[in-house]
Amino acid sequence: xxxxAGGPVIPNFGSGSSxxxxxxxxxxxxxxxxxxxxxxxxxxxxVELSLIAVGIGFAFSLVLALAGYRFRxxxxxxxxxxxxxxxxxxxxxxxLLVPLTGLTVTTVEIALVSYTLLILYRxxxxxLSGVPADALEAARGxxxxxxxxxxxxxxxxxxxxxxxxxxxxxxxxxxxxxVAAFVIPQGLGRPIFIALNQDLFKTEIxxxxxxxxxxxxxxxxxLVLAQRALTPWSRA
Amino acid sequence: MIVADQFQPSTFVDAFRFIGDHGHLLLQKxxxxxxxxxASLGIALVLALPLGLWLGHxxxxxxxxLGVSSVGRALPSLVLIAFGLTVLGVGxxxxxxxxxxxxxxxxxxxxxxxxxxVDRDVVEAARGxxxxxxxxxxxxxxxxxxxxxxAGIRIxxxxxxxxxxxxAIAGGxxxxxxxxxxxxxxxxxxxxxSFCVSALTLLAALLLGLVARAASPRHLSDT
Numbered sequence: 231x232x233x234x235a236g237g238p239v240i241p242n243f244g245s246g247s248s249x250x251x252x253x254x255x256x257x258x259x260x261x262x263x264x265x266x267x268x269x270x271x272x273x274x275x276x277v278e279l280s281l282i283a284v285g286i287g288f289a290f291s292l293v294l295a296l297a298g299y300r301f302r303x304x305x306x307x308x309x310x311x312x313x314x315x316x317x318x319x320x321x322x323x324x325x326l327l328v329p330l331t332g333l334t335v336t337t338v339e340i341a342l343v344s345y346t347l348l349i350l351y352r353x354x355x356x357x358l359s360g361v362p363a364d365a366l367e368a369a370r371g372x373x374x375x376x377x378x379x380x381x382x383x384x385x386x387x388x389x390x391x392x393x394x395x396x397x398x399x400x401x402x403x404x405x406x407x408x409v410a411a412f413v414i415p416q417g418l419g420r421p422i423f424i425a426l427n428q429d430l431f432k433t434e435i436x437x438x439x440x441x442x443x444x445x446x447x448x449x450x451x452x453l454v455l456a457q458r459a460l461t462p463w464s465r466a
Numbered sequence: 467m468i469v470a471d472q473f474q475p476s477t478f479v480d481a482f483r484f485i486g487d488h489g490h491l492l493l494q495k496x497x498x499x500x501x502x503x504x505a506s507l508g509i510a511l512v513l514a515l516p517l518g519l520w521l522g523h524x525x526x527x528x529x530x531x532l533g534v535s536s537v538g539r540a541l542p543s544l545v546l547i548a549f550g551l552t553v554l555g556v557g558x559x560x561x562x563x564x565x566x567x568x569x570x571x572x573x574x575x576x577x578x579x580x581x582x583x584v585d586r587d588v589v590e591a592a593r594g595x596x597x598x599x600x601x602x603x604x605x606x607x608x609x610x611x612x613x614x615x616x617a618g619i620r621i622x623x624x625x626x627x628x629x630x631x632x633x634a635i636a637g638g639x640x641x642x643x644x645x646x647x648x649x650x651x652x653x654x655x656x657x658x659x660s661f662c663v664s665a666l667t668l669l670a671a672l673l674l675g676l677v678a679r680a681a682s683p684r685h686l687s688d689t
Binding site: 323328402411419430442 | 546656
């Protein structure tokens with residue numbers, strides 16, 4: 231706990247506004263004073279941490295899923311490894327990486343990426359496996375090559391399953407990224423830790439926590455919109 | 467603060483030495499960890515399982531099941547524990563409440579979809595044979611939907627065991643108390659406890675996986 235004490239923003243119960251002195255739930259004056267130096271940077275860092283993790287996780291999962299889909303023998307072992315990584319508690323995984331990669335963003339990203347693998351891998355494989363045999367037959371009949379079949383038939387038809395996986399991965403990554411504040415002073419977990427150390431300053435906990443939840447919901451909503459744009463046929 | 471900014475794989479050796487030297491402490495913390503986790507899981511099961519099964523049987527409340535699962539996923543465990551800490555204060559019940567809330571979504575949603583996904587013809591056949599609604603749920607739908615229901619409980623268990631680690635910041639005790647207390651236990655203690663809690667979750671996942679396999683209907687598991 232005391233690991234993360236200090237930092238630039240300490241609500242001053244002694245000389246702050248009356249709301250701060252009584253540790254109020256929603257001190258507007260504190261929020262407007264510290265949005266710029268505390269909450270906004272934490273939010274931006276949180277978005278960065280999550281985007282990088284999901285981006286790398288998606289790239290890895292896509293490659294692994296293509297391997298698992300083409301070579302069925304690879305599917306069970308990849309699934310078991312992903313399942314194994316997913317089971318390790320986030321706080322423990324962060325700490326287990328510290329002796330190797332230190333208290334760095336790399337540590338956090340390795341852990342966050344590991345957690346996306348299971349969800350994304352399973353969903354991409356399920357999406358590709360769920361493509362109807364008729365569609366593949368039709369593609370062959372039209373003289374599509376293997377690559378054309380993949381890009382123009384299999385991948386588009388797998389989009390709903392892939393987006394479903396991405397939604398879960400993005401939301402859970404945003405959630406787990408709050409725990410990253412245990413190892414690096416970044417993300418929305420950081421102001422929460424500081425507030426916990428400052429006599430549980432409620433406004434800061436509520437604001438940072440609320441931002442994390444709002445971020446997850448907004449990201450989820452954006453992915454739903456993206457799926458609609460990518461699969462216009464599903465609305466017909 | 468002890469900073470490990472460079473590559474120190476020897477810490478793993480020290481971590482295993484720590485595990486060897488502090489067996490008693492680790493056992494005690496594991497006990498606390500299990501106590502907190504099982505209490506939360508128990509409450510979540512009592513609240514969510516009957517509701518999920520019944521809603522699934524009625525095939526109503528899809529909106530509830532989906533809403534609970536997506537809101538549940540968006541709730542960061544750290545945020546929930548911090549909220550609980552401000553509202554309920556430090557201690558066992560704050561953490562139990564937070565962990566219970568985190569365990570409910572996957573239990574509820576999987577129970578709902580497990581039961582609602584059972585073939586309607588089978589349910590109609592059972593109704594035609596004169597089974598009561600309760601009998602239909604317990605003797606027909608539950609056995610058929612059991613794999614999915616158990617998968618939800620497995621996910622919730624892993625999630626609760628993992629989050630109980632974070633609960634240490636709110637006085638929850640357990641193995642997380644060592645992990646968040648590097649000042650007292652050193653990095654080797656932190657890494658050692660991380661190994662222990664990982665082993666605990668993996669063991670739980672494995673056990674529940676075996677239970678799920680044993681409980682799934684034979685003729686279905688063959689396909």
